[in-house]
Amino acid sequence: MPGRHVTDHQMRLFMTLKQTHSIPIAAAKAGISQATGYRLNSDPVLPGQKKPPRGRRRPDPLAEIFDAEVVPLLTSSPGLRPVAIFEELLRRHPDLGPGIRxxxxxxxxxxxxEHGPEQEVIFRQIHTPGRMGLSDFTAMGKLCVTVAGQSLDHRLYHFRLAYSGFEHAHVVLGGESYVALAEGLQNALWSLGGVPQEHRTDSLSAAFKNLDRSAQADLTDRVDALCRHYGMTPSRNTKGVAHENGAIESPHGHLKRAIEDALIMRGSRDFETLGAYRAFIDEIVGRINARNAKRIDIERASLKPLPDRRTTDHEEVTVRVTSSGGFLLRKVFYTVPSRLIGHQLRVRLYDDRLELFLGATFLQTLPRGRATPSGSHGHVVNYRHVIHSLRRKPMALMGLVYRDQLFPRRAFRDMFAALLEQTSEKTACRMAVDLLALAHDRGCEAELAAQLDEDLRQRRLPDIQALRALFAPPPETLPGISVQLADLSSYDRLVGDVTITEEAAA
Structure with a gap:
């Protein structure tokens, strides 16, 4: 058409149509004039190939510098960043200016x-159903999740099947450890309903940290025994080569982004309980698995069957309950009922809990505590274990090592601080112990904490007698007891019968 340049596409179309049509018809169908058609027929070079190469519009600022100065730097230090070379050139040649970057x-x-060193090649692998499952841990601190207002320092154990993309995630409160791996892996396998042929990890480098050689060997043996129980072949990628674990390293990022999006849509990053947060994670992972349901069903048919039972997913240690009413385990002090003082207990150590046994008898479960990042001892304290002794020795509260952890709720701790400001130490300790005793005796810990919060807002001290009356059981709930006194003359008849019996026997 007049005033418009012929494109390469139009010319290719014209040359194709010309094979079956006359030049005027082919030109009309290609959207060009008949004269242009005859001209293109005599000169079959594409218009794009007729354009002269674009030359420089300004002098090359690196013409005398690149080969003389930059290339030697690149040759001697292949890992040098371009920005470092740029800054060095500006230092050597101030007249260059920042526009050359x-x-x-x-x-x-x-x-x-053209001249750089050879780079590492990633070899894409073919994954077959039922062959490989992968385990890894990923940190979750950047998501800023809180439980009951307290920051949750945690990570995720992440399991994935390489072929189908089946995933399982388990919230881990500690670091990378055998118990975290064993519990998370077994939960994943029993949720999946089958076992892959091979199980791959990243050498558990964080779990090996600060362990001596014998402890590292023991950890490796336990992981291998876990795999043997399920009939899996254990394998580990080369330390520091993350792409060998690529079938799970990349999904780490996808899973965390999905969790981040769900937290934003939820509108809050705070959860009432740890169980609620774990259910939240399970729901997200369940949606991911639902998208891969067809491939998962295909892979399930190729999995090996599960064994008859799970294997050990905990560590077992023996502790002795001291006169302090508890025991020390891995720099954390745990309180137990005082009747256990002097006894040896078997402790099953899980990632998030401790199970206590006296001989073969199960006693109770305690939440697992951990030492502070500074290295000082932690405390897991239940005031119900020591309240009977505190009643007799309330001043012990003043310098108690685990005093802050003794208070079950923040309101109790804040009220004790207010009592110290407004009364003597003796009175403050006595009233604080009375409040703890009231919460224990009447089972009103949450309700009493709410009342203490109200007293703190009103800037008044608690009235112990009024609180006892407030939380006393309603009179109508007390059972009615009728006592019938025996007639005292019946005792005289009983004594007389005994005397007659003794005379007859004589």
Whole structure:
């Protein structure tokens, strides 16, 4: 058409149509004039190939510098960043100016493509159903999740099947450890309903940290025994080579982004309980698995059957309950009922809990505590275990090592601080112990904490007698007891009968 340039596409179309049509018809169908059609027929070079190459519009600022100064730097230090070379050139040649940075970066990229060192090649693998499952841990601190207002320091154990993409995630409160791996892996396998042929980890480098050689060997033996129980072949990728675990390293990011999106849609990052947060994670992972349901069903048919039972997913240690009413385990002090003082207990150590046994008898479950990041001892304290002794020795509260952890709720701790400000130490300790005793005796810990919060807002001290009356059981709930006194004359008849019996026997 007049005033418009013929494109390469129009010319290719014209040359194709010309094979079955006359030149005027082919030109009309290609959207060009008949004269242009005859001209293109005599000169079959594409218009794009007739354009002269674009030349420089300004002098090359690196013409005398690149080969003389930049190339020697790249040759002697292949890992040198372009920005470092750029800053060095500005130092050597102040007249260059910052506008050469992009030119320099493009020139270095082109030089490295032609003369740079060989780079590592990633070999894509074919995954077959039922062959490989992978385990890894990923940190979750950046998500800023809280439970009951307290920051949750945790990570996720993540399991994935390489072929189908089946995933399982388990919230881990500690670091990478055998118990976290064993519990998470077994939960994943029993949820899946089958076992892959091979199980791969990243060498558990964090679990090996600060362990001596014998402890590292013991950890490796336990992981291998876990795999043997399920009939899996254990394998580990080369330390520091993350792409060998690529079938799970990349899904780490996808899973965390899905959790981040769900937290934003939820509108809050705070959860009432740890169980609620774990249910939240399970729901997200369940949606991911639902998208891969067809491939998962295909892979399930190729999995090996599960064994008859789970294997050990805990560590077992023996502790002795001291006169302090508890025991020390891995720099954490735990309180137990005082009747256990002097006894040895068997402790099953899980990632998030401790199970206590006296001989073969199960006693109770305690939440697992951990030492503080500074290295000082932690405390897991239940005031119900020691309240009977505190009643007799309330001043012990003043310098108690685990005093802050003794208070079950923040309101009790804040009220004790207010009592110390407004009364003597003796009175403050006595009233604080009375409040704890009231919460224990009447089972009103939450309700009493709410009342103490109200007293703190009103800036008044608690009235112990009024609180006892407030939380006393309603009179109508007390059972009615009728006592019938025996007639005292019946005792005289009983004594007389005994005397007659003794005379007859004589």
């Amino acid at each position: 992009r030119t320099l970066e493009r020139r270095i990229r082109a030089w490295r493509a």
